[in-house]
Amino acid sequence: MFNLESIVRPNVRNMKAYSSARDEFKGTASVFIDANENNVGSLAGAGYNRYPDPHQKKLKEKIAGIKGVRPSQIFLGNGSDEAIDLVYRMVCRPGQDSMLHLPPTYGMYEVSANLNEVQLDAVQLTPEFQVPVLEVLRQVKVTTKLIFICSPNNPTGNLIKAESIETLLDNFDGLVVVDEAYIDFADAPSWTTRLEEYPNLVVLQTFSKAWGMAGLRIGMAFASEEIIALLDKIKPPYNINEATQELALQALEQTEQLAYMIEEIVQEREMLVQALPTLDAVLKVYPSDANFLLVKVKDANGLYNHLLEHGIVVRNRSSLPGCEGCLRISVGTTEENQQLFQAIAEF
Numbered sequence: 001m002f003n004l005e006s007i008v009r010p011n012v013r014n015m016k017a018y019s020s021a022r023d024e025f026k027g028t029a030s031v032f033i034d035a036n037e038n039n040v041g042s043l044a045g046a047g048y049n050r051y052p053d054p055h056q057k058k059l060k061e062k063i064a065g066i067k068g069v070r071p072s073q074i075f076l077g078n079g080s081d082e083a084i085d086l087v088y089r090m091v092c093r094p095g096q097d098s099m100l101h102l103p104p105t106y107g108m109y110e111v112s113a114n115l116n117e118v119q120l121d122a123v124q125l126t127p128e129f130q131v132p133v134l135e136v137l138r139q140v141k142v143t144t145k146l147i148f149i150c151s152p153n154n155p156t157g158n159l160i161k162a163e164s165i166e167t168l169l170d171n172f173d174g175l176v177v178v179d180e181a182y183i184d185f186a187d188a189p190s191w192t193t194r195l196e197e198y199p200n201l202v203v204l205q206t207f208s209k210a211w212g213m214a215g216l217r218i219g220m221a222f223a224s225e226e227i228i229a230l231l232d233k234i235k236p237p238y239n240i241n242e243a244t245q246e247l248a249l250q251a252l253e254q255t256e257q258l259a260y261m262i263e264e265i266v267q268e269r270e271m272l273v274q275a276l277p278t279l280d281a282v283l284k285v286y287p288s289d290a291n292f293l294l295v296k297v298k299d300a301n302g303l304y305n306h307l308l309e310h311g312i313v314v315r316n317r318s319s320l321p322g323c324e325g326c327l328r329i330s331v332g333t334t335e336e337n338q339q340l341f342q343a344i345a346e347f
């Protein structure tokens with residue numbers, strides 16, 4: 001049986017969150033000389049002399065409305081990378097606990113594990129890039145606190161079968177983190193709709209992909225109120241800066257524009273899925289539910305360098321076990337995709 005109390009790090013359970021004077025005082029005030037800010041002004045623009053809202057109240061309310069969850073089920077991080085790191089810090093005792101991930105997958109699960117002295121156990125995805133569930137459950141140890149699943153998976157682009165994730169959620173007593181950075185490009189419901197069923201589920205999403213705000217650094221974790229309260233307790237108090245909070249709030253008003261961008265990207269993706277296999281250099285284009293394609297080619301290093309000579313940078317994944325001979329290519333604009341096609345055709 002999953003029991004959050006029993007898997008949370010004792011120091012995290014016992015510590016107090018950082019608390020500012022502005023957080024503690026109740027009532028109204030007009031003079032704020034409590035936080036050692038510059039009360040004369042700011043060279044960056046009006047308002048930026050003040051620290052941002054550490055609870056991101058307005059933003060969380062807005063996101064809650066869009067995502068159909070309660071504000072108390074949302075954690076906001078400086079990119080979802082920060083959420084990944086804080087999930088480790090919440091449950092993994094350095095030097096003692098372990099995690100499980102499923103390569104080929106997103107690299108930060110491993111980087112963050114190393115940084116936090118968490119032992120990394122890996123179970124390779126199947127040749128179809130699906131989760132070998134029974135093998136994963138066999139590898140679970142008493143010290144395993146986390147399983148990271150990326151769906152749609154980076155760099156393979158495919159969704160992970162819902163039944164596999166359900167089996168892990170039902171049979172693993174630690175946290176199952178489902179990273180949905182690319183979910184907006186997929187033809188599938190988000191796991192945020194299953195939060196009430198699974199107290200051990202953490203869903204990650206980001207504003208860096210479909211929303212087009214990678215430069216602002218803002219990502220989300222959705223989970224039970226208890227898990228979110230713990231993440232909020234251990235985060236740096238001002239992790240989402242004021243400009244980002246304002247710009248994200250504005251962007252969230254433009255859901256029509258979002259739908260348009262997603263449609264455009266998915267259309268371009270499907271164009272590439274049709275067009276690339278007609279080229280001599282291309283062996284296989286893997287099906288994708290994301291905004292990128294994993295492409296198996298005859299000579300990955302050669303083509304990678306050839307594209308560079310044409311001023312085109314793709315991600316060379318050919319040395320990654322499971323992705324031998326593959327390049328990962330983000331969907332560009334129509335013009336960029338044409339340039340890519342032309343350059344590959346000339347290889």
Ligand code: PMP
Pocket residue numbers: 078079080081082106150153154179181182205206207208214217218219
């Ligand atoms: N998860 C996955 C699967 C990703 O591919 C990425 C970014 N490449 C992230 C998380 C990190 O996103 P963010 O910009 O929100 O930190």
